[in-house]
Amino acid sequence: MEDILRPIYQERASQSNTLGVLLIEKKQKLSHITDSFDVILLVVVKEAERPVFIKHYTYDNKKAAMHIIAEEQLQEWLLLGTNRKIFEWLHDAKILFDRNEYVANLKTELREFPFNGRKIKMGLEFTKLIRRYVDGKALFESKQFLDAYNHVVHSLHHLARLAVIENGLHPELTVWHQVKKIEPEIYKLYEELVNSEETLEKRLELLFLASEFMIHSRTSICSVHLLEVLSGKEHWLFNEIMNEKELIPYSVDLVVLLEYLIEKHLIDIVNIETKGHGVYHRCYQVAKKLS
Incomplete structure (x- = not known):
């Protein structure tokens, strides 16, 4: 596979603007990581007219995608968490080309997750959590229980991501798998919301009480x-x-x-x-x- 795609990525690697080229292969059970493609070529460039440029290829009854990403866009995704697959890609990727160890240093930084980076990400995740919590509680108080339920599910997801970040890790696509090990109390709240036989109103009432305590205890650090x-x-x-x-x-x-x-x-x-x-x-x- 790598041999077939070599002419494509070597052309990119030869350009002075290219910082790194990575290859991500589909895992048999996790095709969603690569959007069902057999392989992703991730090319990071210093500057680009468009922050993201994508090309699709076919070969041997397989399909590949090349994502050319401007460094500024990549850093924004890593900071805001708006493209969660990028963390999986960087973690699992094989480095095909690395100018001045740019990719190696980036992977090290992601693995070590410096406190300043965590501090910012906690603040942003906490902000989303507060928005969902406040809006959900307002809907609950006006007895719009189904809409309140939607906000509570999202708020628990933000709470779960926050717990992962607090523990020095990046939230992955399987965030509930991470949280079950790291902070089972949050996982239990989610299970109770989804599986409890109580009425929806009662479930929401209990969740808001429990969430309020968990949010309050994190307010200062976040x-x-x-x-x-x-x-x-x-x-x-x-x-x-x-x-x-x-x-x-x-x-x-x-x-x-x-x-x-x-x-x-x-x-x-x-x-x-x-x-x-x-x-x-x-x-x-x-x-x-x-x-």
Whole structure:
């Protein structure tokens, strides 16, 4: 297989813009990892007109796909977790070409998962968790139980991913398999939600109570990255937070997260006068007790 594809990847490896070429073969029982293709050629380039470019090939009644990924796009996926297969690919791949050990160093960094990287990923995962939890609870209180159930399933998934990250690992596609070993309490919550013979309303009520405790116990450590950035200034307008480079990945759910942290007394509100009588700019600062 590798011999047949060699002319294709060697052409890419000869280009100075190419950082690495990796080969991922389909595992018999896990064809979803390679999107049912027999082989994936992953080519990482320094720069590209398009962040992702994909070509499909056929050979010997088999099929292959070449994914050409810009380094910036790859780093974004690794940070935000928006392409979870990429972790599997990098973990399982055979390195065919590696310029200046770029791929080897990347794999080492993923394996060791430095705390700063974990800190950011915990913050982002926690933000998604809070959004799902808050929206789900609002739906539950308005007796929209099926919609609330959907949010609770997602919130438990974020909680599970968070537990994996806390333990210094990257959440894989089989996150519940990981969590069952790492934090069985969360796995048990998921089982109770799905398999319990209680009414849906009762199941949700119990889940919200249990989840609230688990979320509360993680609030401080999962807010470290956001609070560190915000401590860089006395106070912030909301738009300033939205456009701060390090905080842009939080933006979609930032309002919900800020309100939650205000409720937990980790962020204070600062009112600053405007030209309008009795109207103030609502600003945010790290709680004085923390600074």
